[in-house]
Amino acid sequence: MTTIALCGGVYSNPYALRAFLDDARARGADRLVCLGDFGAYGAEPEAVFPLLDGVECLAGNYEVAIGSGQTDCGCGYTDDADNAFAQIAYDYTFRNTSPAFAAFMRTLPTEHRETVEGVDLHLVHGSTLAVNDFWWESLDDDGHRMRVDASGADVVCCTHSGLPWTRRVTRSDGGETLVVNVGVIGRPANDGGTHVWYALLHCDDGAARAELVALPYDHAAQAASIRAAGLPEAFAATVETGWWETCLEIVPPEERSRGRFQLYKSAIPAFDAGPSWGEAPAVPDDDRPVMPLFGSALFPARLWVYTNFHCNLACSYCSVASSPRAVPRRLGPERFTALVDEAVREGFTELYVTGGEPFLEPDLADMLLAATEHLDVVCLTNAMLYRGTRRRELERLAGVERLTLQTSLDGPDAGAHDRYRGAGSWERAMAGLDLAVSLGLPVRVGMTETPDNAGSGEALRTLLAEHGVPGDRVAVRPLIARGHSDEGLVVGEDDTVPELTVTADGWHWHPAGADLPTSPDMHLGGPEVSMAEAKRRVVERFLTHRRADGSMPVIYQCAV
Protein backbone atom coordinates (compact mmCIF):
# COMPACT_ATOMS: atom_id res chain seq x y z
CA MET A 1 0.00 0.00 0.00
CA THR A 2 1.15 3.53 -0.70
CA THR A 3 -0.12 6.42 1.41
CA ILE A 4 0.11 9.90 -0.07
CA ALA A 5 -0.41 13.00 2.08
CA LEU A 6 -1.83 15.85 0.00
CA CYS A 7 -2.14 19.48 1.03
CA GLY A 8 -2.97 22.66 -0.84
CA GLY A 9 -3.41 26.38 -0.25
CA VAL A 10 -0.40 26.97 1.98
CA TYR A 11 -1.15 30.71 1.82
CA SER A 12 2.21 31.77 3.24
CA ASN A 13 1.54 29.87 6.44
CA PRO A 14 4.80 28.14 7.38
CA TYR A 15 3.40 27.20 10.79
CA ALA A 16 0.69 25.05 9.22
CA LEU A 17 3.07 23.63 6.60
CA ARG A 18 5.47 22.45 9.32
CA ALA A 19 2.56 20.86 11.16
CA PHE A 20 1.45 19.13 7.94
CA LEU A 21 4.91 17.68 7.33
CA ASP A 22 5.21 16.41 10.91
CA ASP A 23 1.67 15.04 11.07
CA ALA A 24 1.78 13.32 7.69
CA ARG A 25 5.11 11.66 8.45
CA ALA A 26 3.83 10.58 11.88
CA ARG A 27 0.84 8.97 10.18
CA GLY A 28 3.15 6.97 7.93
CA ALA A 29 2.75 8.87 4.65
CA ASP A 30 5.06 7.51 1.96
CA ARG A 31 4.86 10.64 -0.16
CA LEU A 32 4.12 14.31 0.51
CA VAL A 33 2.32 16.37 -2.14
CA CYS A 34 1.31 20.04 -2.33
CA LEU A 35 -1.28 20.96 -4.94
CA GLY A 36 -0.29 24.63 -5.14
CA ASP A 37 -1.08 28.17 -3.94
CA PHE A 38 1.94 28.61 -1.70
CA GLY A 39 1.12 32.30 -1.18
CA ALA A 40 -1.80 34.61 -0.12
CA TYR A 41 -3.21 35.93 3.17
CA GLY A 42 -0.08 35.17 5.23
CA ALA A 43 3.01 37.31 5.76
CA GLU A 44 5.87 34.85 5.29
CA PRO A 45 5.98 33.53 1.72
CA GLU A 46 9.74 32.96 1.78
CA ALA A 47 9.52 30.86 4.95
CA VAL A 48 7.46 28.37 2.96
CA PHE A 49 10.11 27.81 0.28
CA PRO A 50 12.65 25.72 2.25
CA LEU A 51 9.90 23.62 3.81
CA LEU A 52 8.88 22.40 0.35
CA ASP A 53 12.12 20.46 0.04
CA GLY A 54 11.06 16.82 -0.31
CA VAL A 55 7.46 17.75 -1.18
CA GLU A 56 6.15 16.97 -4.67
CA CYS A 57 4.56 20.22 -5.84
CA LEU A 58 2.10 21.38 -8.47
CA ALA A 59 1.75 24.98 -9.54
CA GLY A 60 -1.51 26.60 -8.54
CA ASN A 61 -2.79 29.85 -10.02
CA TYR A 62 -0.55 31.75 -7.56
CA GLU A 63 2.59 30.01 -8.79
CA VAL A 64 1.59 30.52 -12.41
CA ALA A 65 0.97 34.23 -11.73
CA ILE A 66 4.06 34.95 -9.62
CA GLY A 67 6.31 32.76 -11.72
CA SER A 68 5.34 34.67 -14.85
CA GLY A 69 5.29 38.12 -13.21
CA GLN A 70 1.57 38.75 -13.62
CA THR A 71 -0.11 41.62 -11.76
CA ASP A 72 -2.89 39.61 -10.15
CA CYS A 73 -3.34 36.15 -8.69
CA GLY A 74 -5.82 34.85 -11.25
CA CYS A 75 -7.81 33.28 -8.43
CA GLY A 76 -11.02 33.52 -10.43
CA TYR A 77 -12.99 35.84 -8.14
CA THR A 78 -15.76 37.83 -9.77
CA ASP A 79 -16.86 40.18 -6.97
CA ASP A 80 -15.14 43.55 -6.43
CA ALA A 81 -14.80 43.09 -2.67
CA ASP A 82 -13.37 39.60 -3.10
CA ASN A 83 -10.93 40.93 -5.66
CA ALA A 84 -9.88 43.87 -3.47
CA PHE A 85 -8.74 41.53 -0.69
CA ALA A 86 -7.20 39.10 -3.15
CA GLN A 87 -5.19 41.94 -4.68
CA ILE A 88 -3.81 43.05 -1.31
CA ALA A 89 -2.73 39.48 -0.60
CA TYR A 90 -1.21 39.04 -4.04
CA ASP A 91 0.67 42.34 -4.09
CA TYR A 92 2.20 41.55 -0.71
CA THR A 93 3.16 38.02 -1.76
CA PHE A 94 4.59 39.21 -5.06
CA ARG A 95 6.75 41.83 -3.32
CA ASN A 96 8.02 39.34 -0.77
CA THR A 97 8.80 36.39 -3.02
CA SER A 98 12.43 35.94 -3.96
CA PRO A 99 13.57 35.43 -7.56
CA ALA A 100 14.77 31.96 -6.56
CA PHE A 101 11.33 30.97 -5.25
CA ALA A 102 9.65 32.42 -8.37
CA ALA A 103 12.10 30.47 -10.54
CA PHE A 104 11.21 27.28 -8.66
CA MET A 105 7.51 27.99 -9.33
CA ARG A 106 8.21 28.18 -13.05
CA THR A 107 9.52 24.60 -13.00
CA LEU A 108 6.27 23.16 -11.63
CA PRO A 109 3.56 21.43 -13.68
CA THR A 110 -0.06 22.48 -13.22
CA GLU A 111 -1.23 18.88 -13.14
CA HIS A 112 0.20 15.42 -12.67
CA ARG A 113 -0.97 11.96 -13.62
CA GLU A 114 0.45 8.60 -12.69
CA THR A 115 -0.56 5.10 -11.71
CA VAL A 116 0.02 4.29 -8.04
CA GLU A 117 -0.52 0.70 -6.84
CA GLY A 118 -2.80 0.15 -9.84
CA VAL A 119 -4.77 3.37 -9.20
CA ASP A 120 -4.97 5.94 -12.00
CA LEU A 121 -4.34 9.16 -10.07
CA HIS A 122 -4.84 12.68 -11.41
CA LEU A 123 -3.59 15.64 -9.38
CA VAL A 124 -4.82 19.14 -10.23
CA HIS A 125 -5.03 22.50 -8.49
CA GLY A 126 -8.52 23.89 -9.16
CA SER A 127 -10.17 21.18 -11.19
CA THR A 128 -9.70 19.13 -14.31
CA LEU A 129 -11.18 22.06 -16.26
CA ALA A 130 -8.93 24.94 -15.17
CA VAL A 131 -6.24 25.76 -12.68
CA ASN A 132 -8.47 28.40 -11.03
CA ASP A 133 -11.77 26.51 -11.24
CA PHE A 134 -13.59 26.20 -7.90
CA TRP A 135 -14.66 22.59 -7.40
CA TRP A 136 -17.33 23.03 -4.73
CA GLU A 137 -19.07 20.08 -3.15
CA SER A 138 -22.43 21.75 -3.82
CA LEU A 139 -22.02 21.60 -7.59
CA ASP A 140 -24.91 19.75 -9.19
CA ASP A 141 -24.45 16.26 -10.61
CA ASP A 142 -23.76 17.59 -14.09
CA GLY A 143 -21.07 19.90 -12.74
CA HIS A 144 -19.29 17.06 -10.97
CA ARG A 145 -19.68 14.69 -13.92
CA MET A 146 -18.29 17.21 -16.39
CA ARG A 147 -15.14 17.52 -14.27
CA VAL A 148 -14.56 13.79 -13.80
CA ASP A 149 -15.34 13.12 -17.46
CA ALA A 150 -12.57 15.58 -18.36
CA SER A 151 -10.15 13.29 -16.55
CA GLY A 152 -11.42 9.72 -16.57
CA ALA A 153 -9.00 8.84 -13.77
CA ASP A 154 -9.85 6.60 -10.81
CA VAL A 155 -8.98 9.40 -8.39
CA VAL A 156 -8.80 13.16 -8.85
CA CYS A 157 -7.36 15.32 -6.09
CA CYS A 158 -7.77 19.11 -6.02
CA THR A 159 -7.64 22.14 -3.70
CA HIS A 160 -8.23 25.90 -4.41
CA SER A 161 -11.78 26.31 -3.06
CA GLY A 162 -10.58 26.03 0.56
CA LEU A 163 -13.21 23.55 1.74
CA PRO A 164 -12.41 19.83 2.02
CA TRP A 165 -14.73 17.08 0.86
CA THR A 166 -14.68 13.70 -0.85
CA ARG A 167 -17.22 12.12 -3.17
CA ARG A 168 -17.43 9.19 -5.56
CA VAL A 169 -18.80 10.48 -8.88
CA THR A 170 -20.11 8.28 -11.71
CA ARG A 171 -18.60 9.23 -15.05
CA SER A 172 -20.48 9.25 -18.37
CA ASP A 173 -18.55 6.10 -19.39
CA GLY A 174 -20.07 4.29 -16.40
CA GLY A 175 -16.86 4.25 -14.39
CA GLU A 176 -16.42 5.89 -11.02
CA THR A 177 -13.98 8.57 -9.91
CA LEU A 178 -13.13 9.30 -6.32
CA VAL A 179 -12.84 13.08 -6.02
CA VAL A 180 -10.85 14.42 -3.09
CA ASN A 181 -10.79 18.13 -2.43
CA VAL A 182 -7.96 18.16 0.09
CA GLY A 183 -8.93 21.55 1.51
CA VAL A 184 -6.22 24.07 2.37
CA ILE A 185 -3.73 24.38 5.20
CA GLY A 186 -3.34 28.16 4.94
CA ARG A 187 -6.58 29.10 6.65
CA PRO A 188 -9.43 27.28 8.41
CA ALA A 189 -12.37 25.83 6.52
CA ASN A 190 -14.96 28.44 7.59
CA ASP A 191 -16.19 26.05 10.27
CA GLY A 192 -15.41 27.98 13.45
CA GLY A 193 -12.31 25.92 14.24
CA THR A 194 -8.69 27.05 14.13
CA HIS A 195 -7.51 23.76 12.63
CA VAL A 196 -6.89 23.34 8.91
CA TRP A 197 -7.31 20.33 6.62
CA TYR A 198 -5.31 18.00 4.42
CA ALA A 199 -5.95 14.52 2.97
CA LEU A 200 -4.38 11.09 3.13
CA LEU A 201 -4.88 8.90 0.09
CA HIS A 202 -4.32 5.18 0.57
CA CYS A 203 -3.76 3.26 -2.68
CA ASP A 204 -3.60 -0.50 -2.65
CA ASP A 205 -4.10 -3.11 -5.35
CA GLY A 206 -6.12 -0.93 -7.69
CA ALA A 207 -8.33 0.58 -4.97
CA ALA A 208 -8.13 3.97 -3.28
CA ARG A 209 -9.46 5.33 -0.02
CA ALA A 210 -9.31 8.95 1.15
CA GLU A 211 -9.16 10.34 4.65
CA LEU A 212 -9.58 14.03 5.51
CA VAL A 213 -7.37 15.08 8.40
CA ALA A 214 -8.06 18.00 10.75
CA LEU A 215 -4.71 19.58 11.53
CA PRO A 216 -4.12 21.76 14.59
CA TYR A 217 -1.10 24.06 14.37
CA ASP A 218 0.30 27.24 15.90
CA HIS A 219 -2.43 29.49 14.55
CA ALA A 220 -1.62 32.22 17.10
CA ALA A 221 1.85 32.58 15.55
CA GLN A 222 0.33 32.88 12.08
CA ALA A 223 -2.16 35.53 13.22
CA ALA A 224 0.58 37.49 14.99
CA SER A 225 2.73 37.32 11.87
CA ILE A 226 -0.08 38.67 9.70
CA ARG A 227 -0.70 41.56 12.08
CA ALA A 228 2.98 42.41 12.39
CA ALA A 229 3.18 42.71 8.61
CA GLY A 230 0.27 45.15 8.53
CA LEU A 231 -1.91 42.92 6.37
CA PRO A 232 -5.71 43.26 6.75
CA GLU A 233 -7.01 42.43 10.21
CA ALA A 234 -9.60 40.22 8.53
CA PHE A 235 -6.85 37.82 7.43
CA ALA A 236 -5.65 37.42 11.03
CA ALA A 237 -9.18 37.22 12.45
CA THR A 238 -10.06 34.35 10.13
CA VAL A 239 -7.02 32.42 11.34
CA GLU A 240 -8.07 32.98 14.95
CA THR A 241 -11.82 32.41 14.72
CA GLY A 242 -12.14 29.90 11.91
CA TRP A 243 -14.71 32.06 10.09
CA TRP A 244 -13.93 33.58 6.71
CA GLU A 245 -14.08 37.37 6.56
CA THR A 246 -12.82 37.83 3.01
CA CYS A 247 -13.34 36.23 -0.39
CA LEU A 248 -16.91 35.29 0.56
CA GLU A 249 -18.94 36.20 -2.50
CA ILE A 250 -17.37 33.42 -4.54
CA VAL A 251 -18.65 30.84 -2.05
CA PRO A 252 -21.91 29.19 -3.20
CA PRO A 253 -25.04 29.64 -1.06
CA GLU A 254 -24.96 26.15 0.42
CA GLU A 255 -21.39 26.43 1.66
CA ARG A 256 -21.74 30.09 2.67
CA SER A 257 -24.86 29.42 4.72
CA ARG A 258 -22.78 27.18 6.99
CA GLY A 259 -20.34 29.95 7.89
CA ARG A 260 -20.80 32.81 10.33
CA PHE A 261 -20.60 35.66 7.81
CA GLN A 262 -22.50 35.94 4.54
CA LEU A 263 -22.32 39.49 3.24
CA TYR A 264 -19.84 42.29 2.77
CA LYS A 265 -21.06 45.40 4.51
CA SER A 266 -20.28 47.28 1.31
CA ALA A 267 -23.16 45.42 -0.36
CA ILE A 268 -25.72 46.92 2.02
CA PRO A 269 -26.20 50.48 0.62
CA ALA A 270 -27.94 49.00 -2.42
CA PHE A 271 -30.73 47.92 -0.11
CA ASP A 272 -34.31 49.03 -0.78
CA ALA A 273 -36.18 49.62 2.48
CA GLY A 274 -39.35 48.43 0.79
CA PRO A 275 -43.02 49.25 1.03
CA SER A 276 -43.56 48.43 4.69
CA TRP A 277 -42.23 50.12 7.79
CA GLY A 278 -39.03 48.17 7.95
CA GLU A 279 -35.90 50.24 8.34
CA ALA A 280 -32.84 49.87 6.17
CA PRO A 281 -30.54 47.39 7.87
CA ALA A 282 -28.07 48.73 10.35
CA VAL A 283 -24.53 47.71 9.58
CA PRO A 284 -22.87 46.15 12.64
CA ASP A 285 -20.58 48.59 14.36
CA ASP A 286 -17.38 46.57 14.27
CA ASP A 287 -14.22 46.55 12.19
CA ARG A 288 -15.10 43.51 10.17
CA PRO A 289 -15.67 43.89 6.41
CA VAL A 290 -18.46 41.31 6.57
CA MET A 291 -21.62 40.66 8.54
CA PRO A 292 -23.85 37.69 9.25
CA LEU A 293 -27.23 37.62 7.59
CA PHE A 294 -29.02 36.35 10.70
CA GLY A 295 -29.51 39.04 13.30
CA SER A 296 -29.45 41.82 10.72
CA ALA A 297 -32.52 43.56 9.33
CA LEU A 298 -32.11 41.28 6.32
CA PHE A 299 -32.88 38.28 8.53
CA PRO A 300 -34.12 39.56 11.89
CA ALA A 301 -33.60 37.57 15.08
CA ARG A 302 -37.39 37.46 15.35
CA LEU A 303 -39.20 34.14 15.43
CA TRP A 304 -42.85 33.91 14.45
CA VAL A 305 -44.91 31.15 16.01
CA TYR A 306 -48.38 30.23 14.78
CA THR A 307 -50.16 28.70 17.75
CA ASN A 308 -53.16 27.77 15.56
CA PHE A 309 -54.86 28.66 12.29
CA HIS A 310 -58.55 28.84 13.18
CA CYS A 311 -60.03 32.24 13.91
CA ASN A 312 -63.25 33.81 15.13
CA LEU A 313 -63.10 36.08 12.06
CA ALA A 314 -62.88 35.31 8.36
CA CYS A 315 -61.26 38.45 6.98
CA SER A 316 -61.43 38.54 3.23
CA TYR A 317 -57.79 39.59 2.97
CA CYS A 318 -56.35 37.13 5.50
CA SER A 319 -52.91 36.21 4.18
CA VAL A 320 -52.98 32.80 5.88
CA ALA A 321 -56.58 31.95 4.94
CA SER A 322 -57.80 31.71 8.52
CA SER A 323 -61.46 31.48 9.44
CA PRO A 324 -63.69 29.58 11.88
CA ARG A 325 -63.57 26.67 9.41
CA ALA A 326 -59.81 26.62 8.90
CA VAL A 327 -58.09 23.42 10.01
CA PRO A 328 -56.77 24.49 13.43
CA ARG A 329 -53.25 23.02 13.07
CA ARG A 330 -52.60 23.69 16.75
CA LEU A 331 -49.04 23.73 17.95
CA GLY A 332 -49.79 22.84 21.56
CA PRO A 333 -48.06 24.08 24.72
CA GLU A 334 -45.34 21.41 24.78
CA ARG A 335 -44.10 22.13 21.27
CA PHE A 336 -44.42 25.85 21.95
CA THR A 337 -42.24 25.63 25.06
CA ALA A 338 -39.66 23.52 23.27
CA LEU A 339 -39.54 26.09 20.47
CA VAL A 340 -38.98 28.91 22.95
CA ASP A 341 -36.01 27.04 24.44
CA GLU A 342 -34.63 26.35 20.97
CA ALA A 343 -35.12 29.99 19.97
CA VAL A 344 -33.04 31.16 22.91
CA ARG A 345 -30.25 28.73 22.01
CA GLU A 346 -30.34 29.86 18.39
CA GLY A 347 -29.97 33.54 19.23
CA PHE A 348 -33.49 34.84 18.64
CA THR A 349 -34.37 37.87 20.73
CA GLU A 350 -38.02 38.43 19.82
CA LEU A 351 -40.96 36.08 19.68
CA TYR A 352 -44.12 36.94 17.74
CA VAL A 353 -47.06 34.75 18.64
CA THR A 354 -49.85 34.72 16.10
CA GLY A 355 -52.48 32.66 14.30
CA GLY A 356 -55.43 32.36 13.43
CA GLU A 357 -56.56 33.91 16.66
CA PRO A 358 -54.15 32.90 19.45
CA PHE A 359 -56.71 33.62 22.19
CA LEU A 360 -58.68 30.62 20.97
CA GLU A 361 -55.94 28.51 22.53
CA PRO A 362 -56.92 27.64 26.11
CA ASP A 363 -53.29 27.58 27.29
CA LEU A 364 -52.27 30.81 25.63
CA ALA A 365 -51.68 32.80 28.84
CA ASP A 366 -49.43 30.10 30.27
CA MET A 367 -47.54 29.90 26.98
CA LEU A 368 -47.01 33.65 26.86
CA LEU A 369 -45.96 33.81 30.51
CA ALA A 370 -43.40 31.06 29.94
CA ALA A 371 -42.04 32.74 26.81
CA THR A 372 -41.63 36.15 28.46
CA GLU A 373 -39.21 34.63 30.94
CA HIS A 374 -36.74 34.33 28.06
CA LEU A 375 -37.71 36.63 25.20
CA ASP A 376 -39.49 39.82 24.26
CA VAL A 377 -42.93 38.63 23.18
CA VAL A 378 -45.56 40.22 20.98
CA CYS A 379 -48.92 38.49 20.68
CA LEU A 380 -51.01 39.39 17.63
CA THR A 381 -54.71 39.26 18.38
CA ASN A 382 -57.88 40.73 16.95
CA ALA A 383 -58.75 41.73 20.54
CA MET A 384 -62.33 40.51 20.20
CA LEU A 385 -62.36 37.60 22.62
CA TYR A 386 -61.69 39.28 25.96
CA ARG A 387 -64.78 37.95 27.73
CA GLY A 388 -65.44 35.42 30.48
CA THR A 389 -62.53 33.03 30.97
CA ARG A 390 -60.45 34.77 28.33
CA ARG A 391 -60.84 38.11 30.09
CA ARG A 392 -59.51 36.50 33.28
CA GLU A 393 -56.62 35.06 31.27
CA LEU A 394 -55.93 38.52 29.87
CA GLU A 395 -55.87 39.93 33.40
CA ARG A 396 -53.16 37.39 34.30
CA LEU A 397 -51.00 38.98 31.62
CA ALA A 398 -51.34 42.52 32.96
CA GLY A 399 -48.05 43.88 34.19
CA VAL A 400 -45.98 41.12 32.63
CA GLU A 401 -42.71 42.59 31.49
CA ARG A 402 -41.60 41.96 27.90
CA LEU A 403 -45.16 41.32 26.64
CA THR A 404 -46.97 43.46 24.07
CA LEU A 405 -50.32 42.92 22.35
CA GLN A 406 -50.61 43.88 18.70
CA THR A 407 -54.07 44.44 17.26
CA SER A 408 -55.28 45.31 13.78
CA LEU A 409 -57.45 48.36 13.19
CA ASP A 410 -58.01 49.39 9.61
CA GLY A 411 -58.94 53.01 10.11
CA PRO A 412 -60.43 55.57 12.47
CA ASP A 413 -63.93 54.25 11.89
CA ALA A 414 -65.69 51.00 11.12
CA GLY A 415 -66.04 51.55 7.35
CA ALA A 416 -63.01 49.95 5.74
CA HIS A 417 -62.30 47.72 8.71
CA ASP A 418 -65.69 46.04 8.71
CA ARG A 419 -65.78 45.67 4.94
CA TYR A 420 -62.77 43.36 5.06
CA ARG A 421 -63.15 41.90 8.55
CA GLY A 422 -66.89 41.64 9.13
CA ALA A 423 -69.72 43.80 10.50
CA GLY A 424 -69.21 44.99 14.06
CA SER A 425 -65.58 43.91 14.21
CA TRP A 426 -64.15 47.46 14.49
CA GLU A 427 -66.36 48.27 17.52
CA ARG A 428 -65.36 45.09 19.28
CA ALA A 429 -61.67 45.49 18.45
CA MET A 430 -61.74 49.04 19.87
CA ALA A 431 -63.44 47.77 23.01
CA GLY A 432 -60.81 45.05 23.38
CA LEU A 433 -58.05 47.54 22.82
CA ASP A 434 -59.51 49.87 25.48
CA LEU A 435 -59.71 46.95 27.92
CA ALA A 436 -56.09 45.98 27.32
CA VAL A 437 -54.96 49.57 27.79
CA SER A 438 -57.03 49.87 31.00
CA LEU A 439 -55.26 46.76 32.34
CA GLY A 440 -51.91 48.40 31.65
CA LEU A 441 -50.97 46.04 28.85
CA PRO A 442 -48.73 47.62 26.21
CA VAL A 443 -50.64 47.74 22.95
CA ARG A 444 -49.53 48.25 19.36
CA VAL A 445 -51.77 48.67 16.36
CA GLY A 446 -51.22 47.68 12.77
CA MET A 447 -53.37 49.08 9.96
CA THR A 448 -53.56 47.16 6.71
CA GLU A 449 -53.80 49.72 3.95
CA THR A 450 -56.44 48.80 1.40
CA PRO A 451 -58.03 50.78 -1.45
CA ASP A 452 -60.82 51.62 1.03
CA ASN A 453 -58.70 53.26 3.76
CA ALA A 454 -55.67 54.62 1.92
CA GLY A 455 -54.36 57.78 3.58
CA SER A 456 -56.26 57.37 6.85
CA GLY A 457 -53.23 56.38 8.90
CA GLU A 458 -52.82 59.79 10.54
CA ALA A 459 -56.50 59.96 11.48
CA LEU A 460 -56.14 56.55 13.11
CA ARG A 461 -53.09 57.73 15.04
CA THR A 462 -55.00 60.75 16.29
CA LEU A 463 -57.89 58.60 17.44
CA LEU A 464 -55.67 56.03 19.13
CA ALA A 465 -53.68 58.70 20.96
CA GLU A 466 -56.97 59.60 22.68
CA HIS A 467 -57.25 55.93 23.69
CA GLY A 468 -53.79 55.77 25.21
CA VAL A 469 -51.89 54.31 22.26
CA PRO A 470 -49.04 56.62 21.21
CA GLY A 471 -48.46 57.34 17.53
CA ASP A 472 -45.16 55.48 17.35
CA ARG A 473 -47.03 52.32 18.26
CA VAL A 474 -49.25 52.55 15.21
CA ALA A 475 -47.99 51.42 11.82
CA VAL A 476 -49.40 51.01 8.35
CA ARG A 477 -48.60 47.98 6.24
CA PRO A 478 -49.67 47.22 2.69
CA LEU A 479 -52.30 44.69 1.73
CA ILE A 480 -50.63 41.65 0.25
CA ALA A 481 -51.86 39.08 -2.22
CA ARG A 482 -51.62 35.86 -0.20
CA GLY A 483 -54.08 33.46 1.34
CA HIS A 484 -57.63 34.76 0.89
CA SER A 485 -56.47 37.91 -0.87
CA ASP A 486 -56.02 38.21 -4.61
CA GLU A 487 -55.28 41.92 -4.44
CA GLY A 488 -52.34 43.74 -2.97
CA LEU A 489 -48.59 43.53 -3.00
CA VAL A 490 -47.16 40.32 -4.39
CA VAL A 491 -44.47 39.03 -2.06
CA GLY A 492 -42.33 35.97 -2.58
CA GLU A 493 -39.19 34.65 -0.99
CA ASP A 494 -37.17 35.92 -3.91
CA ASP A 495 -38.02 39.55 -3.12
CA THR A 496 -38.97 39.63 0.57
CA VAL A 497 -36.75 39.73 3.61
CA PRO A 498 -37.17 36.47 5.54
CA GLU A 499 -38.65 36.28 9.03
CA LEU A 500 -38.44 32.68 10.17
CA THR A 501 -41.86 31.31 11.00
CA VAL A 502 -42.88 28.02 12.56
CA THR A 503 -46.27 26.32 12.44
CA ALA A 504 -47.58 22.82 13.01
CA ASP A 505 -46.63 22.23 9.35
CA GLY A 506 -42.99 23.14 9.95
CA TRP A 507 -40.91 26.11 8.84
CA HIS A 508 -41.76 29.02 6.58
CA TRP A 509 -39.93 31.95 5.00
CA HIS A 510 -42.28 34.66 6.28
CA PRO A 511 -45.37 34.93 8.51
CA ALA A 512 -47.42 36.18 5.56
CA GLY A 513 -46.67 32.89 3.78
CA ALA A 514 -47.17 30.52 6.71
CA ASP A 515 -50.27 28.78 5.41
CA LEU A 516 -48.90 25.71 3.66
CA PRO A 517 -51.94 25.06 1.41
CA THR A 518 -51.96 28.61 -0.03
CA SER A 519 -48.23 29.40 0.25
CA PRO A 520 -46.33 26.20 -0.52
CA ASP A 521 -43.61 28.32 -2.16
CA MET A 522 -42.57 29.71 1.23
CA HIS A 523 -42.31 26.34 2.99
CA LEU A 524 -38.78 25.54 4.16
CA GLY A 525 -39.27 22.12 5.70
CA GLY A 526 -41.45 20.01 7.98
CA PRO A 527 -41.60 20.03 11.78
CA GLU A 528 -38.86 17.39 11.93
CA VAL A 529 -36.33 20.01 10.77
CA SER A 530 -34.35 21.66 13.57
CA MET A 531 -34.45 25.41 14.07
CA ALA A 532 -30.73 25.61 13.27
CA GLU A 533 -31.26 23.86 9.96
CA ALA A 534 -34.30 26.04 9.19
CA LYS A 535 -32.15 29.12 9.76
CA ARG A 536 -29.46 27.71 7.49
CA ARG A 537 -32.02 27.01 4.76
CA VAL A 538 -33.23 30.61 4.98
CA VAL A 539 -29.68 31.88 4.53
CA GLU A 540 -29.02 29.53 1.64
CA ARG A 541 -32.24 30.53 -0.15
CA PHE A 542 -31.57 34.21 0.49
CA LEU A 543 -28.14 33.96 -1.08
CA THR A 544 -29.44 31.90 -3.98
CA HIS A 545 -32.11 34.46 -4.80
CA ARG A 546 -29.76 37.38 -4.32
CA ARG A 547 -27.12 35.87 -6.55
CA ALA A 548 -29.53 35.80 -9.44
CA ASP A 549 -29.17 39.54 -10.06
CA GLY A 550 -27.15 40.82 -7.10
CA SER A 551 -30.09 42.79 -5.71
CA MET A 552 -31.37 42.82 -2.15
CA PRO A 553 -34.94 41.88 -1.22
CA VAL A 554 -37.51 44.29 0.19
CA ILE A 555 -38.68 44.26 3.77
CA TYR A 556 -42.29 43.42 4.37
CA GLN A 557 -42.82 43.29 8.11
CA CYS A 558 -45.96 42.17 9.85
CA ALA A 559 -44.52 43.51 13.10
CA VAL A 560 -44.45 47.11 14.25
Ligand code: SF4
Ligand atom coordinates in the same frame (compact mmCIF):
# COMPACT_ATOMS: atom_id res chain seq x y z
S1 SF4 B 1 -56.57 38.48 9.38
FE1 SF4 B 1 -56.32 37.88 11.52
S2 SF4 B 1 -58.31 38.20 12.43
FE2 SF4 B 1 -58.63 38.11 10.23
S3 SF4 B 1 -59.07 35.96 9.74
FE3 SF4 B 1 -56.86 36.25 9.50
S4 SF4 B 1 -56.03 35.67 11.48
FE4 SF4 B 1 -58.22 36.04 11.81
